[in-house]
Amino acid sequence: MELLKVWNQLTTSILETFSPWELAGFLSGIICVWLVVCKKIWNFPWGILSCGCFLVLFVQQRLFGEAILQVIFIALNIHGWVEWLTKGAKQGNPEVADVSRMEFAILTTLVFPFTGALWAMLTWLNGSAPLVDAWVTSLSLVAQWLLNRKFIQTWPVWILVDVLTIGLGIYREMYLLSALYVIYISMCVVGWYSWKKTLLASRYNTNG
Numbered sequence: 001m002e003l004l005k006v007w008n009q010l011t012t013s014i015l016e017t018f019s020p021w022e023l024a025g026f027l028s029g030i031i032c033v034w035l036v037v038c039k040k041i042w043n044f045p046w047g048i049l050s051c052g053c054f055l056v057l058f059v060q061q062r063l064f065g066e067a068i069l070q071v072i073f074i075a076l077n078i079h080g081w082v083e084w085l086t087k088g089a090k091q092g093n094p095e096v097a098d099v100s101r102m103e104f105a106i107l108t109t110l111v112f113p114f115t116g117a118l119w120a121m122l123t124w125l126n127g128s129a130p131l132v133d134a135w136v137t138s139l140s141l142v143a144q145w146l147l148n149r150k151f152i153q154t155w156p157v158w159i160l161v162d163v164l165t166i167g168l169g170i171y172r173e174m175y176l177l178s179a180l181y182v183i184y185i186s187m188c189v190v191g192w193y194s195w196k197k198t199l200l201a202s203r204y205n206t207n208g
Helices: 002-017 020-037 043-060 064-091 101-124 130-148 154-171 175-207
Strands: none
Touching: 020 043, 020 175, 043 064, 064 130, 101 130, 130 154, 154 175
């Protein structure tokens, strides 16, 4: 009975401290990233659920860039789901690969004008932390695109996004969000290592 009482007090404290949307986004987000690390296609529906929860949260916090990002993420998760399904049907399982220099150069080039335009829009909307918000949004789109294409370069970009989001979460006193992204960084390191092993094994098999 004493253990049950402690558990009830703990859950009550968590629910009073954190938004239910933040909690739901936190849990579904961890499941999503772990499924990405394991290269499982079910990361996409969990990602859609997590984005939906954070969409509500960011609108409440007036982080409009992050809110817009969640809508775009939902669309990109649908795109990635279809992409992995299509490649999986053709190849048995979509393979980890390196992004081409041309594609990465195009993505990198697009980040700067998009960030500038988004910064101006968020400033006009009186959003919170518009510059950091704009950078996070732009880099996250690049990272998600690389993930959809199953390029290993998705991981360092995600790590940069996570670092920026931790700072943004602390600034807005959204500490559970910051804690989530600390966990994301550790999972990104594991994912990067795991995908690298897969990529090296694929190259070894190809080269004989």
